[in-house]
Amino acid sequence: MAAADLAYWPADTSHPVLELTTGDLLRLAAADAGDQTALIEVAPPDTPSLAGADRTDRQWTYGQLLADAQQCAHWLLTRFSPGERITVWAPNIPEWTILQYGAALAGLILVTANPALRTAELRYVLAQSRSAGLFHTAAFRGSDMTAIAREASAGLPDLRATVCFGDWPDTVRSHQETDALPTVRPGDAAQIQYTSGTTGFPKGALLHHRGLVTNARFMIDRTQLPRRGAVVSAMPLFHTAGCAMGVLGSAHQRASYVLCQLFDPTLVLTAAARHHADMLAGVPTMLIALLSHPDFDRFDLSRLSRVLSGGSPVPPELVRRVEERFGVRFTAVYGQTELSPVISQTSPDDAPNDKATTAGRPLPQLEVAIRDPVSGRLMPTGRVGEICARGYQTMSGYFGMPQRTAETIDADGWLRTGDLGVLDERGYLTVTGRLKDMIIRGGENIYASEIEQVLFTHPGVRDVTVLGLPDPTWGEIVAAVVVPTDADHVPTVAELRDLCREKLAPHKTPARWLTADELPLTGSGKVQKFRLRQQIDRAELPELLRDRDL
Incomplete structure (x- = not known):
């Protein structure tokens, strides 16, 4: 494979490093x-x-x-x-x-x-x-x-x-x-x-x-x-x-x-x-x-x-x-x-x-x-x-x-x-997720950020994060934790599932849907997924309604 086809971007040396404290x-x-x-x-x-x-x-x-x-x-x-x-x-x-x-x-x-x-x-x-x-x-x-x-x-x-x-x-x-x-x-x-x-x-x-x-x-x-x-x-x-x-x-x-x-x-x-x-x-x-x-x-x-x-x-x-x-x-x-x-x-x-x-x-x-x-x-x-x-x-x-x-x-x-x-070939970088956050479902690699971007387009979703949860059959399943825009009008599983299936391959659609008032964040604004997993293990996060009529 030619060097030009490899994902490497050389340093732009046209701007000097500053020797300052x-x-x-x-x-x-x-x-x-x-x-x-x-x-x-x-x-x-x-x-x-x-x-x-x-x-x-x-x-x-x-x-x-x-x-x-x-x-x-x-x-x-x-x-x-x-x-x-x-x-x-x-x-x-x-x-x-x-x-x-x-x-x-x-x-x-x-x-x-x-x-x-x-x-x-x-x-x-x-x-x-x-x-x-x-x-x-x-x-x-x-x-x-x-x-x-x-x-x-x-x-x-x-x-x-x-x-x-x-x-x-x-x-x-x-x-x-x-x-x-x-x-x-x-x-x-x-x-x-x-x-x-x-x-x-x-x-x-x-x-x-x-x-x-x-x-x-x-x-x-x-x-x-x-x-x-x-x-x-x-x-x-x-x-x-x-x-x-x-x-x-x-x-x-x-x-x-x-x-x-x-x-x-x-x-x-x-x-x-x-x-x-x-x-x-x-x-x-x-x-x-x-x-x-x-x-x-x-x-x-x-x-x-x-x-x-x-x-x-x-x-x-x-x-x-x-x-x-x-x-x-x-x-x-x-x-x-x-x-x-x-x-x-x-x-x-x-x-x-x-x-x-x-x-x-x-x-x-x-x-x-x-x-x-x-x-x-x-x-x-x-x-x-x-x-x-x-x-x-x-x-x-x-x-x-x-x-x-x-x-x-x-x-x-x-x-x-x-x-x-x-x-890409122009040097533009796209971040797809954390190596530790990559979800492997039945041997398929799934990137949480791709699903999050789709869910974020729903007007009823103020914030959202996607993570993998252990599963005896698939190894991991996809779970989504949604922060609703309006607590009185929370999106249903049916609405969000349909949105995902329209934009994503079926295996990327979350199998579990949960809701939270806020996502736990670090001081720099990153979602602490390990804390969410702890909350899910303790059954502290409610499941989303599956349909509006329920």
């Missing part, structure tokens, strides 16, 4: 756009500050953000040494971003933790990363985070300091700068990001400055965000979508990052209108909720020109709805934490069908190949296989897990994503 990026932004608004705080109305401030609508210019980050870095160095790890366990507050930049300037490694973690989960992160410090808010969404932090950190030998963000004004902000900051290099470790937990086993991806900063540059260029524009996002900062794509991507364009403390459709739409957003970012479930807002048409979104999504496959019908209702050009990213994170991305200029059905083309300086999951051989163009990638942005490894690192990155530097996909 996260701190370098902020210094450059402050040098040429010091008076430009860098960060805008958005919190729910009538809620107290989670960082001890006297208001929750604060703003920073790039000059002010650098000054606060440098002050933070000097304070950090009175307690920690370069190369040590500190964990941040908090929702989206401006101090999170200041700590991100401060840690980078101080040469510390920032360990990011989902604020929804409970005691045992947080303790795992602190212990596995051997963190020397923990930064947290006192409370969030009814959770006593101070009590959880105290219990989770008890007896950990590496942990020396625990800081509540509520004390920030009296500690970090009151500190005076002293010695010079250390030299930090682009290849140095910047963050440890724990994998989302779709399988329930978190691994800490060790990411370096070069990968995070350069990937954010390439992503924001592909997005075509206007220089000094405004980005509104509720994407969590503990994930690369927030702290890298959002914060660093905005810094590259000297844009204003409008940081929503949490995702609430009214809060996000109000922020987008008030701050004249040029771009809005959100996972598919967020976009669905925004489009479903009863007063959507009352918000002035006339400045909005881009909507960016990712985190999980974006159904084609949702792409069309977003472009039509928002009046924007859509761009979707596909990536993985281990790759800092974006692998491929559609362009706003792509043909409608490419934006609706593919994950775009690889970003610059990254090779992509589709390989046989068993033999490792390159697959022919247009055939399904495991997506593998190699380039500057690959993680240094899983922290403290050399065996898991070796299983993921081979001797030639190729990283196995665990995702299934197809690469």
Whole structure:
């Protein structure tokens, strides 16, 4: 077979890899756009500050953000040494971003933790990363985070300091700068990001400055965000979508990052209108909720020109709805934490069908190949296989897990994503599902995303996921879990089955149909199918009615 017929896309080397650290990026932004608004705080109305401030609508210019980050870095160095790890366990507050930049300037490694973690989960992160410090808010969404932090950190030998963000004004902000900051290099470790937990086993991806900063540059260029524009996002900062794509991507364009403390459709739409957003970012479930807002048409979104999504496959019908209702050009990213994170991305200029059905083309300086999951051989163009990638942005490894690192990155530097996909002759990548989520029914390979895309076209389906369940006859059967648009008018099995049979081969039609109020998601918006399987095993999800008359 000729090389041209194999599913391999070479790296586009026309754009250079940036030899910059996260701190370098902020210094450059402050040098040429010091008076430009860098960060805008958005919190729910009538809620107290989670960082001890006297208001929750604060703003920073790039000059002010650098000054606060440098002050933070000097304070950090009175307690920690370069190369040590500190964990941040908090929702989206401006101090999170200041700590991100401060840690980078101080040469510390920032360990990011989902604020929804409970005691045992947080303790795992602190212990596995051997963190020397923990930064947290006192409370969030009814959770006593101070009590959880105290219990989770008890007896950990590496942990020396625990800081509540509520004390920030009296500690970090009151500190005076002293010695010079250390030299930090682009290849140095910047963050440890724990994998989302779709399988329930978190691994800490060790990411370096070069990968995070350069990937954010390439992503924001592909997005075509206007220089000094405004980005509104509720994407969590503990994930690369927030702290890298959002914060660093905005810094590259000297844009204003409008940081929503949490995702609430009214809060996000109000922020987008008030701050004249040029771009809005959100996972598919967020976009669905925004489009479903009863007063959507009352918000002035006339400045909005881009909507960016990712985190999980974006159904084609949702792409069309977003472009039509928002009046924007859509761009979707596909990536993985281990790759800092974006692998491929559609362009706003792509043909409608490419934006609706593919994950775009690889970003610059990254090779992509589709390989046989068993033999490792390159697959022919247009055939399904495991997506593998190699380039500057690959993680240094899983922290403290050399065996898991070796299983993921081979001797030639190729990283196995665990995702299934197809690469066409133009370099456009289509993600068909997770290798672990591929359903094998009677020897036939079935890809859940194909079925999900069909079901998503039904107006009564707000969200849906498809998974395999054990079966003594077939090995596995196909099951669908549907979140209805209207709880009082839930689609029936007959309606959905007919839709599938019209569009798909008979063996792909789900054999079991269940319903849920919401799908369990990771912090990055991926469906936790292992939790759904647990709920199904415990008979916690009701079956859909088979017919409207029943």
